Amino acid sequence: MNPTPPAADYIIANASATSAGPDLQSVSGEDDEISLLDLLQVVADNLRLLVLGPLVAGLAALGISFAIAPTFTATTKFMPPQQQQGGAAAMLAGLGALGGLAGAAGIKSPADQYVAFLKSNSLQDALVDRLKLLERYESKFREDARLALSGSVVIASGKDGLISIEASDKDPAFAAQLANAHLEELGKLLNRLAVTEAQQRRLFFEKQLTNAKDNLTKADQALKASGVNSSVLKATPAAAVEGMAKLKAGIAAQEIKLASMRGYLTESAPDFKQAQTELGAMRAQMARAEKEEPAANPGDSDYIARFRDYKYHETLFELFAKQYEVARIDESREGAVIQVLDVAQAPERKSKPKKALIAMVSALAAGFALLLFVFIRQSLRSASQTPESAEKLSRLQAAFFKAIGRKP
Numbered sequence: 094m095n096p097t098p099p100a101a102d103y104i105i106a107n108a109s110a111t112s113a114g115p116d117l118q119s120v121s122g123e124d125d126e127i128s129l130l131d132l133l134q135v136v137a138d139n140l141r142l143l144v145l146g147p148l149v150a151g152l153a154a155l156g157i158s159f160a161i162a163p164t165f166t167a168t169t170k171f172m173p174p175q176q177q178q179g180g181a182a183a184m185l186a187g188l189g190a191l192g193g194l195a196g197a198a199g200i201k202s203p204a205d206q207y208v209a210f211l212k213s214n215s216l217q218d219a220l221v222d223r224l225k226l227l228e229r230y231e232s233k234f235r236e237d238a239r240l241a242l243s244g245s246v247v248i249a250s251g252k253d254g255l256i257s258i259e260a261s262d263k264d265p266a267f268a269a270q271l272a273n274a275h276l277e278e279l280g281k282l283l284n285r286l287a288v289t290e291a292q293q294r295r296l297f298f299e300k301q302l303t304n305a306k307d308n309l310t311k312a313d314q315a316l317k318a319s320g321v322n323s324s325v326l327k328a329t330p331a332a333a334v335e336g337m338a339k340l341k342a343g344i345a346a347q348e349i350k351l352a353s354m355r356g357y358l359t360e361s362a363p364d365f366k367q368a369q370t371e372l373g374a375m376r377a378q379m380a381r382a383e384k385e386e387p388a389a390n391p392g393d394s395d396y397i398a399r400f401r402d403y404k405y406h407e408t409l410f411e412l413f414a415k416q417y418e419v420a421r422i423d424e425s426r427e428g429a430v431i432q433v434l435d436v437a438q439a440p441e442r443k444s445k446p447k448k449a450l451i452a453m454v455s456a457l458a459a460g461f462a463l464l465l466f467v468f469i470r471q472s473l474r475s476a477s478q479t480p481e482s483a484e485k486l487s488r489l490q491a492a493f494f495k496a497i498g499r500k501p
């Protein structure tokens with residue numbers, strides 16, 4: 094008897110698998126169909142719970158939302174101060190594409206800076222004191238009042254360059270007052286801070302002008318206290334002393350100017366070198382004038398010294414006054430003024446709570462939770478019918494009660 098060739102065995106095996114394949118596929122498909130039908134059966138058995146449960150939850154949430162006090166939101170929009178292009182930015186712009194690559198990394202929108210000002214602790218503390226937010230928010234500490242204020246106010250900058258302030262409160266009038274108060278306190282904060290280059294120069298010369306005014310007042314009082322005698326009047330040292338005092342004041346002003354220029358210029362800059370040359374020339378002129386100055390009489394020395402000190406402070410005051418006015422003009426040209434587009438007004442409609450949204454979200458959440466509950470309950474019931482699964486459930490129950498310290 095000839096043995097069956099391998100090819101025949103392969104054909105027979107394939108034929109057997111082919112004949113058995115549809116049966117296995119039908120069984121697998123039947124199991125899947127039975128599993129889906131089981132899920133639908135569970136849903137159908139608990140249909141009343143799955144329908145009425147979310148409906149009751151939505152209606153309950155809707156009823157609770159009516160008990161919540163309405164919240165009103167007032168909005169104000171403004172355009173932040175627009176700064177002129179500084180010297181460094183102009184040099185980068187002159188480089189074309191390379192300048193754009195060099196400046197793009199570090200330059201941010203000015204609106205972001207003003208949003209940070211509005212969210213600063215300094216401005217929020219001013220609002221807490223001004224509007225008495227400690228009592229309104231029933232806060233014991235200032236930090237808690239700031240947190241409550243941050244939760245009630247939303248500050249954002251849009252792509253259009255405008256900054257919006259949305260203040261929410263149960264009182265619509267207070268919501269508008271809170272939004273507008275942010276702008277008023279921002280203006281006060283900007284007056285204290287030097288944001289732009291012109292503002293920095295204005296603040297610098299403002300301080301120097303105040304000091305020069307105080308020194309001039311003291312020099313004037315000292316000159317009046319010295320008295321004037323006939324010998325001093327005959328000597329008439331006014332012309333010579335006045336020239337020396339103005340020259341000395343010019344040197345002091347030039348030194349202060351150089352000190353301020355170091356803040357935004359390098360020592361190799363042409364303007365800085367020119368200022369240094371002018372200072373050297375003035376010092377040389379001062380040295381020649383001191384050598385040519387005639388000796389004063391002992392009786393007149395006190396008056397002449399006080400007169401020279403007076404003229405020195407007077408000239409210094411005039412120089413600082415001119416620089417201060419120039420800085421103020423440059424500051425006004427930079428447009429450092431907050432331009433309000435929309436003033437916050439008391440809203441007529443409430444912004445929260447949104448009753449329909451609360452009811453829909455509550456109904457969906459309750460429906461999902463109930464659906465998960467019925468599936469888990471049905472799985473536990475099915476598992477308890479098998480001895481092996483029932484034993485696992487009992488072990489799980491015993492471990493749970495042991496973990497919480499109770500006996501099953």
